[in-house]
Amino acid sequence: NAGVTQTPKFQVLKTGQSMTLQCAQDMNHNSMYWYRQDPGMGLRLIYYSASEGTTDKGEVPNGYNVSRLNKREFSLRLESAAPSQTSVYFCASERASGKLANEQFFGPGTRLTVL
Amino acid sequence: QKEVEQNSGPLSVPEGAIASLNCTYSDRGSQSFFWYRQYSGKSPELIMFIYSNGDKEDGRFTAQLNKASQYVSLLIRDSQPSDSATYLCAVKSEGGGTSYGKLTFGQGTILTVHP
Numbered sequence: 001n002a003g004v005t006q007t008p009k010f011q012v013l014k015t016g017q018s019m020t021l022q023c024a025q026d027m028n029h030n031s032m033y034w035y036r037q038d039p040g041m042g043l044r045l046i047y048y049s050a051s052e053g054t055t056d057k058g059e060v061p062n063g064y065n066v067s068r069l070n071k072r073e074f075s076l077r078l079e080s081a082a083p084s085q086t087s088v089y090f091c092a093s094e095r096a097s098g099k100l101a102n103e104q105f106f107g108p109g110t111r112l113t114v115l
Numbered sequence: 116q117k118e119v120e121q122n123s124g125p126l127s128v129p130e131g132a133i134a135s136l137n138c139t140y141s142d143r144g145s146q147s148f149f150w151y152r153q154y155s156g157k158s159p160e161l162i163m164f165i166y167s168n169g170d171k172e173d174g175r176f177t178a179q180l181n182k183a184s185q186y187v188s189l190l191i192r193d194s195q196p197s198d199s200a201t202y203l204c205a206v207k208s209e210g211g212g213t214s215y216g217k218l219t220f221g222q223g224t225i226l227t228v229h230p
Contacts, residue, residue, distance in 0.1 A: 042220035
């Protein structure tokens with residue numbers, strides 16, 4: 001099992017360009033998440049999908065859109081990249097969201113630089 | 116006020132010592148608490164979770180939870196240089212509304228274990 005995979009690993013964009021970050025999991029998990037990590041700020045939730053067919057905003061959704069393509073795949077799109085979106089992006093999956101103390105499994109991350 | 120606060124680092128301990136990492140949270144209704152370890156340039160990986168007051172031990176790691184005081188800690192006994200990493204505290208929200216079931220991360224504490 002590959003767990004959670006993300007592509008690309010690195011990306012450099014110019015201000016105003018668009019791109020889509022891809023995420024896939026092979027653990028048959030229901031819930032998937034997109035986080036960004038900036039120095040000294042821990043992980044902040046951008047969007048999440050509690051189950052196939054649903055998506056909701058997290059703490060910092062502005063400038064992003066998501067698509068839960070199927071149970072395995074959850075993509076994050078930047079329509080018009082800005083330097084403030086320079087960050088490391090992590091995708092995570094979880095068996096089911098809610099009260100259960102479920103573990104979230106993280107992908108390897110995408111390092112994005114916006115010039 | 117941040118919802119999840121970790122003791123400011125970096126924390127440096129000698130090999131063989133006990134490393135103590137602390138975390139406080141503001142949502143009194145939170146029920147599940149997680150400690151993740153993140154090596155430089157890598158993704159977070161779960162070390163332990165705890166949801167009952169008291170101590171939970173796993174090898175050299177002990178998580179401690181005190182819901183009345185709203186803090187959770189992680190003790191690492193017999194610290195090794197390989198324990199050098201950033202440690203992230205995460206709290207699963209049990210509150211109503213849009214935050215239900217989602218993890219909120221602290222900013223992380225950098226631990227260095229020197230030989």
